[in-house]
Amino acid sequence: xxxxxxxxxxxxxxxxxxxxxxxxxxxxxxxxxxxxxxxxxxxxxxxxxxxxxxxxxxxxxxxxxxxxxxxxxxxxxxxxxxxxxxxxxxxxxxxxxxxxxxxxxxxxxxxxxxxxxxxxxxxxxxxxxxxxxxxxxxxxxxxxxxxxxxxxxxxxxxxxxxxxxxxxxxxxxxxxxxxxxxxxxxxxxxxxxxxxxxxxxxxxxxxxxxxxxxxxxxxxxxxxxxxxxxxxxxxxxxxxxxxxxxxxxxxxxxxxxxxxxxxxxxxxxxxxxxxxxxxxxxxxxxxxxxxxx
Numbered sequence: 001x002x003x004x005x006x007x008x009x010x011x012x013x014x015x016x017x018x019x020x021x022x023x024x025x026x027x028x029x030x031x032x033x034x035x036x037x038x039x040x041x042x043x044x045x046x047x048x049x050x051x052x053x054x055x056x057x058x059x060x061x062x063x064x065x066x067x068x069x070x071x072x073x074x075x076x077x078x079x080x081x082x083x084x085x086x087x088x089x090x091x092x093x094x095x096x097x098x099x100x101x102x103x104x105x106x107x108x109x110x111x112x113x114x115x116x117x118x119x120x121x122x123x124x125x126x127x128x129x130x131x132x133x134x135x136x137x138x139x140x141x142x143x144x145x146x147x148x149x150x151x152x153x154x155x156x157x158x159x160x161x162x163x164x165x166x167x168x169x170x171x172x173x174x175x176x177x178x179x180x181x182x183x184x185x186x187x188x189x190x191x192x193x194x195x196x197x198x199x200x201x202x203x204x205x206x207x208x209x210x211x212x213x214x215x216x217x218x219x220x221x222x223x224x225x226x227x228x229x230x231x232x233x234x235x236x237x238x239x240x241x242x243x244x245x246x247x248x249x250x251x252x253x254x255x256x257x258x259x260x261x262x263x264x265x266x267x268x269x270x271x272x273x274x275x276x277x278x279x280x281x282x283x284x285x286x287x288x289x290x291x292x293x
Contacts (some may be wrong), residue, residue: 011115028068031061035069039078039170040093040120040281050079076278094153096275098230098256099280117158122244123148126171133164135266137259141166145174150244157245158279163271165221217260217268226263232256232282235274245276 018200035055038044050073055066070087073079083085125148133144150161167174214225235255242249262268275282 026062028065031069032072048089117154139166143167159275161273223262227263228260230258
């Protein structure tokens with residue numbers, strides 16, 4: 001038996017041994033993204049312990065990449081690390097449907113406020129329709145309702161929304177319908193009291209944020225919802241938004257520009273929603289079928 005043959009057998013043995021062992025990737029970015037995905041999907045809950053060895057085994061990642069990924073999550077403010085408590089999840093990532101109508105305003109039952117969303121009206125006014133808005137919405141109405149709102153989840157602001165709606169009826173009547181919408185949503189929220197599902201998390205449809213807002217659209221505008229057109233881009237927080245959202249000026253925000261149309265293809269609302277980039281994601285739930293336009 002030649003030396004070369006023995007050497008080849010040794011190489012093959014080593015190759016088979018390596019193939020039989022799981023290979024751990026060393027990308028901290030990949031581990032970070034996978035951990036964020038698990039948080040976003042609701043697979044981890046508040047006070048969940050993050051243990052390096054467990055994560056390394058479950059994600060097929062090296063211990064060092066896990067360590068760096070956890071440091072990145074801590075920098076995002078999603079987890080806290082302490083010598084006694086260990087590494088635990090303290091904040092959730094909220095998943096907002098990109099193509100869904102957001103509520104105009106709603107409150108949650110005080111007993112479940114930390115598990116739901118509170119939308120605060122910051123400003124509202126009736127204004128003469130600017131020429132640009134009239135052109136963008138293809139409307140001839142003389143007045144619009146302008147508003148700005150802020151949503152709070154788990155005690156922290158998560159988005160600021162501003163928009164306009166063509167005023168096709170008396171202003172007092174319009175605001176009375178808003179009050180009726182709020183009452184309808186509050187009634188649904190009261191039935192959800194005691195649940196602990198967060199908007200965007202599995203089971204979140206039991207909260208006010210999960211009701212069919214198309215129904216609220218119909219209550220508000222007295223005509224069925226038709227469709228919406230949305231555009232999403234990343235922008236930096238200006239001084240006003242940074243102050244409202246509690247972030248550094250220039251921090252990345254997800255901006256969703258949306259026009260909501262009724263069943264007759266009439267534009268009823270034009271809005272801009274700035275979501276905190278560290279606390280929110282936007283998801284399309286539209287199903288694309290093969291051969292569909």
